[in-house]
Amino acid sequence: MSFLAPLYLLLAGAIAVPLVIHLMRRKVGVRVEFPAARYLARAEKEHSRTLRIRNLLLMLLRVVALLAIAVAAARPVARWVGSGHAPTAIAIVIDNSLSSSAVVNGRPVLDQFKSMARDVVSASASTDRLWLVTIDGRVRGGSASTLRDEINRLEPIAGAGDPAAALSRASGVVRGSGFDARQVALATDGQRSEWQHVPPIPNVQLVLYVPSIAPSPNHAVVLAEARPIRWTPRGAVAARFLSRDSTTYRITLNGRTFARGTAAPNEEVVVRASPPERGWVDGTVELEPDELPGDNVRHFATWIGPAPGVTISPSSGPFVKSAFDVLRTTERVVEGHDIAVVGADELSALPALITAPLDPVRIGAANRALERAGIPWRFGARRTGESTVRGAGFEGVTVAARYDLVAQAGATAETLAVVGRDAWVVAGPRYVLVGSPLTAEATGLPVRATFIPWLGSVLTERLVGEPGQVIEAQPGVQLPRPRWADAMETPEGGRTPLGDVVDVPPRAGTFFLLRGGRRVGAIVVNPPPEESILDRYSAAELADRLKSERTLVAPNASSWATMTFRAAARRSLIEPALIAALLMLIVEAIAIGARSRRVA
């Protein structure tokens, strides 16, 4: 228990009055002539014990009454009893993750959460401070009416959000309020995948509500991917579904259905296509809607265009030629002059995949060619000896002979692979430079199975067309701005300039990235696949995981709002104190009155 106006506790000094009267009463008072004083003395003598007890009782009643009044004046607040509540800082955390849009008993879970949040806001007093925190970590403060509007506008996000951040921020704002009564009210569906990592929330009381009714079994699209990202123009869409039984699906591209089918549970479906569209287009993989419609659609994006024409120089070696033939048969590339695969000493134009010259004596010519092409790298000392390459897609690749790649002033290339601490494969605008010739004597790369996909990726993605790419992102996250994009296009056609940081929209969809008004890539926003797994923690299990000062579990939705103020917020004890004082005075009056009546 604490006091909002502790100075008034000084009033408790008034208890000295009945104490002094009780202790000193035999020394004060007027003198009254009373002939029957002998009876009075006898009465006091014969009833002294009763009188003492009664006087003590009366004195105690008066002292308690005065104490209660002083306590009431000091505006006590406590956690146990009383009516109303003391000024309280409350952060209402609403789980508006994708799973909260699941329909249970004919109503989305989020609608129930919103209704509960409105009840909490309605139960608040003007002296309270309220915040609304959504599961993506966004914090909104303001008056009750403002928060009520925010609650009404609340929509489910397309992903899992960041429950840990949401709880941390919620506890942070209530701790920073300066209020003694601090509370976080959390309404969540308790999804297991969402609450794997929970931060401690010290010095804050938590009131938790988890629905007890489990949702129906869910089916969802958990994979939708264009393979490869750039179709030339042939490509494929890979899809996988979460369901208990076989499910029918539909694949669209640029709003057009181009495939339908039935998939077995957890089967990966790959649908090949050679669509007529050109440029960056978006597509979806869809299922029939169920109780959780948010994961019945999954988005992808792809670039569709003609296969690049590639010239293979004899100096690049036989393995490159063989790989090219394979790519050509799959229509990923054609013979042409769009891209050259060439030794550095024979480089004449870009874009090109440039390898180190086969003959070491040609290093000088190679470096001069690089200089002429404006490539800020040079071949340095030759290194021999078996070394392992590190880099994405280069797992298990070894190098026996290589040249150091020496960066020139202003080199801003991207290092794709390294040997030890030395760059081995670097990429820049319209070039990819390899520090070894692509022969079996120099490196194991050409003889590995990953060589052909790597070569195809370099030729059809890195060295062709625009430099853009597809960025997979979860809803609501922030990303650094890609250097090759300056704006973002929404599915509705609106365009938003990009700052240094890209705020990924909270809803699922394909958001094209633009450069100079032209589409150069896309951010594809999809819910994390695990968000479709609706396994839940029970309220008790989740309460065990949440490390708050004290966690109270609301047994049902209606009690959540009630418990929010009754259990955690410290309540005013003014009324109980005044009632106690009144009771004491009534008891005292009754005690005195009863005596008078007995005498009468």
Place this chain on the structure above:
Amino acid sequence: MPALDRHGVPPVARIPGPITFPGSMESARAVRADLFDPASLAALGRIEIIARWIVDGFMSGLHRSPRKGFSVEFAEYRPYQPGDDLRYIDWKIAARSDRWVVRQYEEETNLRASVVLDVSRSMAWSGAQMRIGPNAAPAERLTKLAYAERLTAALALLLLRQRDAVGLVRFDERIRSSIAPRARTGQWRRVVAALQEPGTGKASSAPAALHQAARLISRRGLIVLISDLLMDLPDVERAMRALRAAGHDVTVLHIMDPAERDLPSSGEALFVDPESDLTVPASIADVRLAYHNTVEEVIGEWRSMFGALGIGYEVVPTDAPFGVPLRRAFAARQQLP
């Protein structure tokens, strides 16, 4: 509040109306002064007037009683002696037996009564003086002494009208005045005059007064003690035993102010006994019940003691009409030969 005289009687008192003046023709039928409020009645006149009104009212009440014609009952014959009133010679006996006898009536065997009145300082007190709490509005009330004096005067007049001999002993810590019982004309005046004398010394010494009263009555008689009995019970008991042993009939009228019985006020005070200077600090609200019980115990002790000795005992509150104690004393008289 109007100033009180030495007996606590206001010079001009309000009369709760409608009232008919007790001395008028209407009074006998409409109002009996013996049933009137003592304080209001005392405000109407001097003590002897009031006493007459009381006795007149009391007697008019008795007239309706079948017990009438007292003191005219035939008692016995005795030989005629020179000087006897010739009206009482029984001529039939004289004619029949030639003996001169005189008829002697009951009235000639007059009772000798003595009223023993306590005029100690404790008697000169009324509850009207007791104002402690803020709401203690004093009732207009006679002091115990004023009440007792009027009662004494009325009782004396009543007995004298029955041709009884009446005496008076007034006492405080000593005997203040002593009038031997007489039945002759003027006795009542002497009694009333004695009541006007100062008294109210410190203590009450009833035993001495009672002995004095017994000495004044040469043969069996009636002794009426009028006192607040704020004295030691064993002392009084010893004196009473002696009176009873001497064959006297005794009636005790215990005068009490209502405030002495119930402590009507409230508040804190130092209660001082004016006779003994005993000081008792108390909160009236706290001790009221215990005090009430104690007073009842004390009354019970007195009643028990007097009852064991065959003594009539009556608690007389000072707000009771004078007829109440008068009837009690008169009943005691009637039981005597």
